[in-house]
Amino acid sequence: MAVVVETGRQDAGRVVGITVLGLLSAAVALALPYALGHALDLLLRGAAAGWWVAACGGLIAAQTATGAGEDLLAGLTTARSAARIRRRTVRHMLAAGPRAAGKGTGDLVTRVVGNASDAAATPAAAAALPAALAAPVGGIVALGLTDVWLAVAFLAGAPLLALLVHRFARASADSVIGYQNAQGRIATLLVEALGGARTIAAAGTEERENARILAPLPELGTQGRRMWRVQGRATAQAAVLVPLLQLTVLAVGGIRLSVGALSVGDLLAASRYVLLATGIGVLVGQLGAVVKGRAAATRVDEVLAVPVPAHGTRQLPRHGPGALELRAVTAVRGADTVLDRLDLTVPGGSCVAVVGRSGAGKSVLAALAGRLADPDGGTVLLDDCPLPELTAAELRDAVGYAFERPALLGDTVGDAIAFGPRPLPFEHVTRGARAAEADGFVRLLPDGYATARSRAPFSGGEIQRLGLARAFARPGRLLVLDDATSSLDTVTEVRVARALFHDHAHRTRLLTTHRAATAARADLVAWLDAGRIRALAPHDVLWADADYRALFGDAADA
Numbered sequence: 001m002a003v004v005v006e007t008g009r010q011d012a013g014r015v016v017g018i019t020v021l022g023l024l025s026a027a028v029a030l031a032l033p034y035a036l037g038h039a040l041d042l043l044l045r046g047a048a049a050g051w052w053v054a055a056c057g058g059l060i061a062a063q064t065a066t067g068a069g070e071d072l073l074a075g076l077t078t079a080r081s082a083a084r085i086r087r088r089t090v091r092h093m094l095a096a097g098p099r100a101a102g103k104g105t106g107d108l109v110t111r112v113v114g115n116a117s118d119a120a121a122t123p124a125a126a127a128a129l130p131a132a133l134a135a136p137v138g139g140i141v142a143l144g145l146t147d148v149w150l151a152v153a154f155l156a157g158a159p160l161l162a163l164l165v166h167r168f169a170r171a172s173a174d175s176v177i178g179y180q181n182a183q184g185r186i187a188t189l190l191v192e193a194l195g196g197a198r199t200i201a202a203a204g205t206e207e208r209e210n211a212r213i214l215a216p217l218p219e220l221g222t223q224g225r226r227m228w229r230v231q232g233r234a235t236a237q238a239a240v241l242v243p244l245l246q247l248t249v250l251a252v253g254g255i256r257l258s259v260g261a262l263s264v265g266d267l268l269a270a271s272r273y274v275l276l277a278t279g280i281g282v283l284v285g286q287l288g289a290v291v292k293g294r295a296a297a298t299r300v301d302e303v304l305a306v307p308v309p310a311h312g313t314r315q316l317p318r319h320g321p322g323a324l325e326l327r328a329v330t331a332v333r334g335a336d337t338v339l340d341r342l343d344l345t346v347p348g349g350s351c352v353a354v355v356g357r358s359g360a361g362k363s364v365l366a367a368l369a370g371r372l373a374d375p376d377g378g379t380v381l382l383d384d385c386p387l388p389e390l391t392a393a394e395l396r397d398a399v400g401y402a403f404e405r406p407a408l409l410g411d412t413v414g415d416a417i418a419f420g421p422r423p424l425p426f427e428h429v430t431r432g433a434r435a436a437e438a439d440g441f442v443r444l445l446p447d448g449y450a451t452a453r454s455r456a457p458f459s460g461g462e463i464q465r466l467g468l469a470r471a472f473a474r475p476g477r478l479l480v481l482d483d484a485t486s487s488l489d490t491v492t493e494v495r496v497a498r499a500l501f502h503d504h505a506h507r508t509r510l511l512t513t514h515r516a517a518t519a520a521r522a523d524l525v526a527w528l529d530a531g532r533i534r535a536l537a538p539h540d541v542l543w544a545d546a547d548y549r550a551l552f553g554d555a556a557d558a
């Protein structure tokens with residue numbers, strides 16, 4: 001329950017305030033029946049009761065004030081906790097990067113939005129528990145002090161009340177966890193379907209997809225009904241048990257009044273104490289919030305448990321050539337060892353194309369090269385420095401990436417190209433766009449580079465060119481391109497290739513590709529096969545090998 005414990009600690013002042021105000025409110029609630037009873041007895045005897053009546057008024061005002069203060073503090077604590085948990089979860093998720101994506105986008109959103117607010121309510125609800133418990137316990141003690149037989153009558157039925165609370169807490173915890181998990185699964189499937197809306201429409205599988213997304217609905221319904229059943233049963237049982245207990249205590253009180261052991265005022269006080277003693281509704285409500293919050297906190301904690309890569313303190317040598325070395329690198333994905341003690345040296349300033357059959361592990365290798373993922377074994381070095389030893393800023397400044405399906409982030413098209421840790425001069429943006437053959441179509445947009453992204457629908461090839469522009473625009477010594485030119489038409493690809501293969505900045509370039517033409521332009525080709533580099537040589541040399549040619553299918557591409 002790390003996230004709840006931590007937010008509780010940070011809100012310690014307010015949490016203590018809620019407990020203190022709650023206990024004060026309970027104390028006032030316990031004092032009021034005594035004052036009322038005493039005032040009534042004095043009035044019935046015709047004695048002066050002015051002070052006691054005034055005390056009753058004061059106690060009622062104090063009860064209102066402490067209740068309002070408690071509500072205000074609880075609201076503040078919950079709101080601040082929710083903001084803090086969301087900030088922390090979002091920061092952690094982004095720091096974990098692609099590692100967090102394994103949970104599914106929809107499920108992550110549910111955890112950060114819904115579960116975070118339920119978890120945030122826990123410290124305040126837990127802080128109110130002592131008061132929710134003090135009022136009933138105080139009520140029983142007060143009954144005993146008024147007349148021991150009243151307490152005996154109440155305690156005879158109390159075990160049933162205790163059992164009710166215990167069963168409620170246990171049964172509702174199970175159903176709440178089940179409900180939240182089913183919600184997360186629906187969100188994941190929905191986000192997946194929204195991302196694939198075009199494919200679903202083209203395949204005409206809307207109905208099937210609808211059924212797939214809503215598949216966890218019966219489970220959600222079952223858990224929801226269980227939740228309501230548990231709550232309803234507890235409320236119904238309490239609705240029968242509580243009046244029965246009150247009636248029993250009042251009946252005993254009536255008998256004690258008739259034998260002169262109690263005054264009328266005592267009976268009035270007892271009727272209110274028994275109400276406090278049976279305050280199970282408040283306790284059940286508070287317990288419900290704590291149970292729900294703890295279940296939600298478990299789901300938030302699972303996000304926070306995704307490891308975030310630690311960064312070192314080193315800088316790269318000032319004028320290093322950008323030599324990349326993968327030493328005995330192993331990468332395990334699922335049950336498969338995708339890369340198996342792989343060695344690869346990419347000379348500084350050179351352009352190396354990584355080829356291999358589909359699923360050979362090219363993208364995994366590309367991710368390791370710039371530390372978008374860490375290897376399960378072995379080391380990746382840039383200019384002889386292991387990547388984990390570099391500061392985060394040094395690493396991101398040194399390595400640029402372009403992807404097959406880049407995400408365009410930022411408000412305007414220019415922002416999407418400049419997207420990075422530091423602002424970029426406009427000339428760099430346009431230079432990158434020119435190199436990626438994006439400058440022409442960007443300038444035709446209504447406001448050129450200042451066009452809002454939402455007003456600029458792009459084709460797959462154009463999006464790829466903007467992703468390339470982003471990579472070209474930023475300085476750095478290593479450029480990793482993961483299938484980043486696959487959607488370009490042949491003419492554009494040839495033009496982009498000019499910038500890529502004759503890089504004026506002499507950056508080291510590692511690019512994964514399926515195209516023989518792209519491999520042919522690279523200085524060297526790293527042939528990935530069975531988790532290792534089968535050969536590292538120029539394309540012309542490798543072309544003599546029939547297995548190598550088979551990678552590209554139709555040789556006409558070459």
Ligand SMILES: Nc1ncnc2c1ncn2[C@@H]1O[C@H](COP(=O)(O)OP(=O)(O)OP(=O)(O)O)[C@@H](O)[C@H]1O
Nearest residue numbers: 333334336338356357358359360361362363364365
């Ligand atoms: N997060 C993951 N979880 C499980 N398996 C994964 C994960 N990422 C990759 N894989 C698996 O690792 C293998 C290598 O994937 P990778 O994307 O690197 O192949 P690739 O050579 O780039 O393929 P392609 O040429 O088709 O893009 C594949 O079998 C893939 O299913």
